[in-house]
Amino acid sequence: MSVRESERSGVTEQDIDVSSSIKRGNPDDESLPLIQCVCGHRYKLWEVTLSIYPDTPTEMPCCGRRLYFSQVVTVHEVPK
Secondary structure, three states, X not given: OOHHHHXXXXXXXXXXXXXXXXXXXXXXXXXXXXXXXXXXXXXXXXOOEEEOOOOOOEEXXXXXXXXXXXXXXXXOOOOO
């Protein structure tokens, strides 16, 4: 991720990518349902949601971690 993309998305060098340590549902605009937290605690679908805003992360009730999510969109062309 370039510095310019990083500044736009709000992701900083101090933020830790914990994507491989969680389980999630499918995002809905600015919300992402969290199914399993980094600490291993499990939630029902849509019981806990993460926001896209790093300045207001979701504080996890199970462990106090502060989480938010970001997305990267990739567009692909199918050759003829």
